[in-house]
Amino acid sequence: xxxxxxxxxxxxxxxxxxxxxxxxCALDRALQDAHGIGMSEFEALDRMAESGRPKVKMHQLGxxxxxSQSALSRTVxxxxxxxxxxxxxxxxxxxxxxxxxxxxxxxxxxxARTTQRAVLAEHFLxxxxxxxxxxxxxxxxxxxxxxxxxTAPRGARTAR
Amino acid sequence: xxxxxxxxxxxxxxxxxxxxxxxxCALDRALQDAHGIGMSEFEALDRMAESGRPKVKMHQLGxxxxxSQSALSRTVxxxxxxxxxxxxxxxxxxxxxxxxxxxxxxxxxxxARTTQRAVLAEHFLxxxxxxxxxxxxxxxxxxxxxxxxxTAPRGARTAR
DNA sequence: ACGCATTAAATGCGTTTGCATCTAATGCGT
DNA sequence: ACGCATTAGATGCAAACGCATTTAATGCGT
Numbered sequence: 001x002x003x004x005x006x007x008x009x010x011x012x013x014x015x016x017x018x019x020x021x022x023x024x025c026a027l028d029r030a031l032q033d034a035h036g037i038g039m040s041e042f043e044a045l046d047r048m049a050e051s052g053r054p055k056v057k058m059h060q061l062g063x064x065x066x067x068s069q070s071a072l073s074r075t076v077x078x079x080x081x082x083x084x085x086x087x088x089x090x091x092x093x094x095x096x097x098x099x100x101x102x103x104x105x106x107x108x109x110x111x112a113r114t115t116q117r118a119v120l121a122e123h124f125l126x127x128x129x130x131x132x133x134x135x136x137x138x139x140x141x142x143x144x145x146x147x148x149x150x151t152a153p154r155g156a157r158t159a160r
Numbered sequence: 161x162x163x164x165x166x167x168x169x170x171x172x173x174x175x176x177x178x179x180x181x182x183x184x185c186a187l188d189r190a191l192q193d194a195h196g197i198g199m200s201e202f203e204a205l206d207r208m209a210e211s212g213r214p215k216v217k218m219h220q221l222g223x224x225x226x227x228s229q230s231a232l233s234r235t236v237x238x239x240x241x242x243x244x245x246x247x248x249x250x251x252x253x254x255x256x257x258x259x260x261x262x263x264x265x266x267x268x269x270x271x272a273r274t275t276q277r278a279v280l281a282e283h284f285l286x287x288x289x290x291x292x293x294x295x296x297x298x299x300x301x302x303x304x305x306x307x308x309x310x311t312a313p314r315g316a317r318t319a320r
Numbered sequence: 321a322c323g324c325a326t327t328a329a330a331t332g333c334g335t336t337t338g339c340a341t342c343t344a345a346t347g348c349g350t
Numbered sequence: 351a352c353g354c355a356t357t358a359g360a361t362g363c364a365a366a367c368g369c370a371t372t373t374a375a376t377g378c379g380t
Binding site for chain 2: 117
């Protein structure tokens with residue numbers, strides 16, 4: 001690994017970091033405002049929906065997601081509390097837990113996916129092209145506070 | 161935006177998510193174990209070091225970073241508590257705060273950058289190539305717990 | 321059958337984060 | 351000069367995370 005290659009790697013990492021921050025922030029906000037769920041919850045719903053199977057083992061879900069085991073456990077707990085999925089015991093392994101989407105969960109996922117796609121289309125495009133990451137071109141991005149054009153009401157943030 | 165394009169976008173977003181989780185987790189862990197700082201702290205040190213200037217305004221730092229204003233404020237507070245930088249009042253605007261690296265901060269940044277480059281070289285490579293994201297190829301990644309080969313002691317985690 | 325390492329999930333705990341708010345300093349219009 | 355919107359940074363607060371630990375169920379060797 002040459003020094004120049006390491007620098008290039010660091011530069012690319014910064015791009016990923018910037019991209020992740022920008023998109024995940026917009027996505028989290030949009031999902032929260034429109035549907036009352038966060039990115040992790042959406043991701044869990046999404047994996048469950050796309051699996052096709054009616055019931056999925058927690059551990060299976062965790063294997064394909066990026067969350068720690070404890071975070072997944074709590075995410076599922078939140079989703080259950082919200083009535084979006086049900087936990088059930090697994091007949092062949094009584095340690096394991098099956099999770100299955102409720103009708104409401106499936107419906108919300110459908111709607112949330114529309115939101116997700118819209119946010120991605122709006123915020124996840126300037127990535128493959130140049131990204132023109134020269135110094136001194138910071139467009140005043142201060143963490144999260146863009147998207148003044150959001151059509152959702154502001155202020156229902158702490159009410160999950 | 162066609163439906164297929166939206167799906168492709170969602171697929172790419174998952175790749176970014178997976179990449180970010182994998183790398184940031186390894187990076188955070190390595191920086192923490194080897195130097196007692198997290199990613200945000202490193203990023204702040206890194207920006208300050210590369211700026212060339214001896215003093216940087218907080219707001220300036222915040223403009224190019226991905227943290228919220230409050231998170232940056234606390235990150236800087238942590239760095240100051242650790243003796244890695246100093247905060248000082250700004251003569252021409254007494255609201256603003258200058259931050260400057262201490263010698264110790266500069267030295268730690270140098271060492272931490274080596275760690276960072278090593279981690280990036282190890283975990284941030286499989287990204288541009290295919291990434292072969294077909295379903296069912298999950299390599300058992302369960303959040304964070306890989307890197308059993310880490311040479312650092314495990315268990316000094318809560319001691320910042 | 322019994323003991324023991326292993327695995328699934330839940331939970332206590334400390335840390336970090338973002339949002340909202342607060343304080344203080346600026347500057348601009350009148 | 352005075353008032354008031356604006357800006358910089360700090361802080362209270364609640365949410366979410368990861369680590370370590372706990373509880374419970376499995377399975378494997380003897």
